[in-house]
Amino acid sequence: MVTRRDFIKAGLLTVAGMAIPISALEMFKPEAMASLVRSFSEKKRWAFVVDTNKCVGCGMCAKACKLENEIPFDADVQRTWVERYIQLKDGDVVIDSPKGARLGFTSNDPYGHEIKDEEITKEFFVPKLCNQCEKPSCVQVCPAGATYKTEDGVSLVDRSWCIGCGYCITNCPYYARFFNPVTNTADKCTFCYHRITKGKNTACIDACAFGVRKIGYINDPKSEVFKIISTQRVAVLKPEYGNEPHVFYLGLDHIVR
Amino acid sequence: MKMSHAWRPVILVVGAAVFLLIFRTIYVPSDFTAKNGDYKYQWHSLRDEKYWMDYPVKHMGQEFCGQCHPDKVEKITASGHQKVQCESCHAMTSKPATKHPVDLKEDFKYLLEIGVDSSRELCKRCHAKLPYRPAEYSESSKGTVKFKMIDPKIHNAGIECVTCHDVHTAGFK
Ligand code: SF4
Ligand code: SF4
Numbered sequence: 001m002v003t004r005r006d007f008i009k010a011g012l013l014t015v016a017g018m019a020i021p022i023s024a025l026e027m028f029k030p031e032a033m034a035s036l037v038r039s040f041s042e043k044k045r046w047a048f049v050v051d052t053n054k055c056v057g058c059g060m061c062a063k064a065c066k067l068e069n070e071i072p073f074d075a076d077v078q079r080t081w082v083e084r085y086i087q088l089k090d091g092d093v094v095i096d097s098p099k100g101a102r103l104g105f106t107s108n109d110p111y112g113h114e115i116k117d118e119e120i121t122k123e124f125f126v127p128k129l130c131n132q133c134e135k136p137s138c139v140q141v142c143p144a145g146a147t148y149k150t151e152d153g154v155s156l157v158d159r160s161w162c163i164g165c166g167y168c169i170t171n172c173p174y175y176a177r178f179f180n181p182v183t184n185t186a187d188k189c190t191f192c193y194h195r196i197t198k199g200k201n202t203a204c205i206d207a208c209a210f211g212v213r214k215i216g217y218i219n220d221p222k223s224e225v226f227k228i229i230s231t232q233r234v235a236v237l238k239p240e241y242g243n244e245p246h247v248f249y250l251g252l253d254h255i256v257r
Numbered sequence: 258m259k260m261s262h263a264w265r266p267v268i269l270v271v272g273a274a275v276f277l278l279i280f281r282t283i284y285v286p287s288d289f290t291a292k293n294g295d296y297k298y299q300w301h302s303l304r305d306e307k308y309w310m311d312y313p314v315k316h317m318g319q320e321f322c323g324q325c326h327p328d329k330v331e332k333i334t335a336s337g338h339q340k341v342q343c344e345s346c347h348a349m350t351s352k353p354a355t356k357h358p359v360d361l362k363e364d365f366k367y368l369l370e371i372g373v374d375s376s377r378e379l380c381k382r383c384h385a386k387l388p389y390r391p392a393e394y395s396e397s398s399k400g401t402v403k404f405k406m407i408d409p410k411i412h413n414a415g416i417e418c419v420t421c422h423d424v425h426t427a428g429f430k
Contacts, residue, residue: 004262004266007266007267007270008266008269008270011266011267011269011270011273012269012270012273014270015270015273015274015277018274018277019277019281053391054391054395054396055391056383056389056390056391056404057382057387057389057390058382058383059382060342060345060382063345063349064316064342064344064345067315067316067344067348067349068314068315068316069312073349084389086389103378103382104381104382104383105382105387105389106378106381106382106385106409107381107385107387107409108387108388108389117388120388123388123389124389125389135298136298139297139298140297140298145289145300145301147301148298148299148300148301148305149295149298149299150299150306151292151293151299155298156301156305156306156309158301158302158305158308159305159308160305161302161305190309190312193309193310193312194309194310194311194312194313194314195314197310198310198314200314203315203316206316206318206342207316207342207344207345209338209340209341209342209345209383209396210340210394210396211340211395211396
């Protein structure tokens with residue numbers, strides 16, 4: 001027998017539960033339904049290419065990014081940064097990124113110690129930035145609905161809705177997010193959304209004199225990014241997370257993480 | 258006829274559901290939407306897309322600076338430094354920034370406070386000899402060339418690079 005008390009409890013619980021997926025009511029809008037069947041390949045989708053073979057670690061990209069996006073220069077947070085990888089003969093791997101490389105790499109002194117040439121088997125730089133994932137875990141975990149993916153594939157943070165809980169920062173497998181000490185919200189690379197939507201390159205691409213970075217539509221046969229991704233051997237970081245990252249690397253190595 | 262006692266809890270639950278729907282309609286701003294019905298990733302306020310699109314563009318590069326300084330840009334684009342952008346040295350200065358005399362548009366405000374960073378440290382960011390650096394430079398219009406690197410400990414230590422080198426021609430003074 002269902003008592004009145006049980007019924008009210010179960011009923012209110014159901015209603016409370018409905019509160020979570022209730023936004024799905026909008027699904028009944030005909031335009032929302034129609035878009036579900038529209039082919040996805042027609043959509044423009046931004047993607048990035050990083051050619052690690054060419055990077056010299058000057059960090060001009062990291063500097064330009066900070067100025068462009070008004071991230072306080074001396075704060076130890078970066079939207080894009082450059083990592084140095086050194087594989088030693090004894091099997092160890094040394095990885096560092098002093099100040100996110102915004103002052104560049106000017107000497108051979110990872111963590112203050114010089115590493116002799118004869119101890120090294122290989123060494124290189126790897127620039128990093130937000131991977132603008134197809135399935136961004138940062139967006140999935142946001143309890144405030146503050147971070148989202150645009151139609152063309154860029155994840156952004158709504159600064160007026162972010163409550164600063166930091167879930168997204170801990171849930172990005174690429175450590176691409178940080179806490180912005182000025183806006184007091186989560187912050188991350190936007191692929192310079194204000195520039196790419198005006199037909200310009202990102203600030204980091206403009207600042208790089210070495211042609212390391214490229215941006216374009218992944219499904220536009222005319223874009224350089226499309227040409228590289230479809231004809232050369234590219235790799236993405238940490239594919240095991242299933243995020244479907246859209247920053248593609250040339251010359252990636254297994255020691256990179 | 259007296260209402261069955263079973264109806265009252267039903268009305269309560271239905272009422273709660275209706276209240277929730279009304280509350281949602283009022284509370285969720287009208288510009289919140291999920292494009293393509295993708296509620297997992299695209300549920301957001303459209304206004305915010307505009308916020309990011311309207312963010313001011315600051316890094317302008319040679320093309321912009323060349324409008325007033327065509328001589329400098331001509332020089333540098335003909336040199337080995339052809340792909341080095343103005344802001345690499347002319348922003349975030351080591352010397353105190355000077356007020357730029359031109360009244361630029363609102364968008365380019367940050368360029369108003371510019372000077373020049375002619376420090377040895379800045380040059381070292383590209384030209385210090387490090388084992389990690391590729392030995393060749395392929396971005397030059399002259400094709401692949403040897404990338405010029407020096408050992409800063411041996412190469413005229415303590416002297417500013419600009420004493421002998423001209424950055425705009427990538428040669429000697
Ligand atoms: S790289 Fe991190 S911050 Fe960027 S979209 Fe993916 S999960 Fe989000
Ligand atoms: S810090 Fe902001 S954007 Fe990140 S999960 Fe929390 S509310 Fe969302």
